[in-house]
Amino acid sequence: MYQAYLDCGRKVFTDTRKAMPGGIFFAIRGDRFNGNRFVGDAVAGGAVLAVADDESLSGHDRVMVTSDTTTALQELALHHRRQLKGTRIIGLTGSNGKTTTKELMRSMLSPSFRVSATEGNLNNHLGVPLTLLAIPDDCQYGIVEMGANHRKEISELCAIAEPDSGLVTNVGKAHLEGFGGFEGVKAGKGELYDWLKGSGGIAFVNASDQTLLEMLGSHNQVVYYGRSDRSLVSGEGRLHNGLLELHWRTGKETFITPTSFTGLYNVPNMLAAACVAVHYGVKPGAVNAA
Numbered sequence: 213m214y215q216a217y218l219d220c221g222r223k224v225f226t227d228t229r230k231a232m233p234g235g236i237f238f239a240i241r242g243d244r245f246n247g248n249r250f251v252g253d254a255v256a257g258g259a260v261l262a263v264a265d266d267e268s269l270s271g272h273d274r275v276m277v278t279s280d281t282t283t284a285l286q287e288l289a290l291h292h293r294r295q296l297k298g299t300r301i302i303g304l305t306g307s308n309g310k311t312t313t314k315e316l317m318r319s320m321l322s323p324s325f326r327v328s329a330t331e332g333n334l335n336n337h338l339g340v341p342l343t344l345l346a347i348p349d350d351c352q353y354g355i356v357e358m359g360a361n362h363r364k365e366i367s368e369l370c371a372i373a374e375p376d377s378g379l380v381t382n383v384g385k386a387h388l389e390g391f392g393g394f395e396g397v398k399a400g401k402g403e404l405y406d407w408l409k410g411s412g413g414i415a416f417v418n419a420s421d422q423t424l425l426e427m428l429g430s431h432n433q434v435v436y437y438g439r440s441d442r443s444l445v446s447g448e449g450r451l452h453n454g455l456l457e458l459h460w461r462t463g464k465e466t467f468i469t470p471t472s473f474t475g476l477y478n479v480p481n482m483l484a485a486a487c488v489a490v491h492y493g494v495k496p497g498a499v500n501a502a
Contacts, residue, residue: 213263213276213284214291217345220260224345226285226338233258238285240338241265251275282337289341290372299351301373302488305358305366305404306381307397309481310335313381314357316485320502321353324494329355340369353492363400370407377414378404379484383423402427416487418480419443437487438480445487449479458482462490467500 216236217224223235228250231237237254239247239262248266255262255274262275263284270277278284293301304314311333318329328347333339335357347354358369380401383394408415409431418424420438428434436443447460456473460466460483471482489499 213261213288216261217288217292222345222348224285224288224342225259226342228253228257231257231259234260236260237262238281239264239266240281240285247281285338285341286372289344290374292347293344293372293374296347296349296351296354298349299347299354300377300492301354301356301375303356303358303370303373303375303378303404303407304381305360305378305401307384307401309381309477310357310359312478313379313481313484314355316482316502317355317488320485320489320494320499321355321492323498323502325352325492326350327353327355330357333357333359335359337365337368340372344373358404360400363396364403366400366403367407370404374411375404375407375413376411377416377488378408379416379488380404380424380427381481381484382418382421383427398423398427405429405431408433414491416484416491418484421480435487435491437483443483443487445483445490447479447483449476449482451476460486462486462496465496467496469500 220235223232225232225235226238226240237259239251248264251262251264251269263281264275264277265281267277269275304310314329318327321327328351330343334343336359343356356373358366360366383398383401405415405428414433414435415431416435417428418438419436419440437445439446445462447458450457456471456478458469486499
């Protein structure tokens with residue numbers, strides 16, 4: 213299957229409405245849909261291969277039948293991730309600010325490195341594999357956004373993406389029912405920290421967020437941002453004519469940065485992205501410009 217993925221130009225899709233002629237179609241089965249019903253449409257639309265889990269579809273020269281198409285997609289993505297020897301994967305989760313922080317991070321790393329990042333909100337058990345499969349061989353940094361609405365979901369996504377570093381933007385009272393309450397949310401989002409501890413990865417942590425510090429516990433590989441003196445990047449925001457102005461510093465360099473953001477809640481998102489970029493060697497002036 214991996215060879216077919218390489219041969220077709222690494223085009224993978226799960227929705228025939230967004231078909232990629234010449235690509236591989238994965239017929240995903242869910243509670244309210246059955247992708248096997250659209251295998252014929254995918255093949256007629258030019259898919260070089262359709263991966264299905266319906267035995268009645270076996271025998272077609274462009275259909276591969278497997279026991280579980282979701283697992284097959286995830287395993288293909290994991291295999292590809294392990295071929296990306298020169299790529300650092302940065303995992304990103306949190307209750308709020310994931311997408312904003314991801315885009316800030318992308319903009320700060322891109323002028324200096326070859327970067328790939330989650331498109332839109334492809335951050336679940338299907339989106340993360342698709343994000344990984346879109347990462348080219350020459351990518352230096354892959355930013356993978358991870359969403360969750362129940363326990364063990366982040367740990368499962370980490371097992372697919374195998375992040376080298378990561379951050380939790382914050383923890384709020386979202387998806388309380390699925391997580392079983394606020395403590396469940398903390399434990400669920402903290403699964404990223406657990407993965408990084410187990411793998412020796414770097415955790416980027418807001419030193420001004422007591423909840424995140426409690427979730428982190430003891431970990432040797434930590435880079436801080438926030439208002440603490442131990443932060444690699446620190447700062448605060450001020451509103452100027454309704455727009456956010458970021459006053460930030462790293463080392464001996466200080467910047468006053470006008471932005472198009474509104475709301476002081478964006479300050480941690482900006483500091484988090486700047487911290488990642490500075491840690492990975494982007495010059496502070498370039499970070500400021502981005």
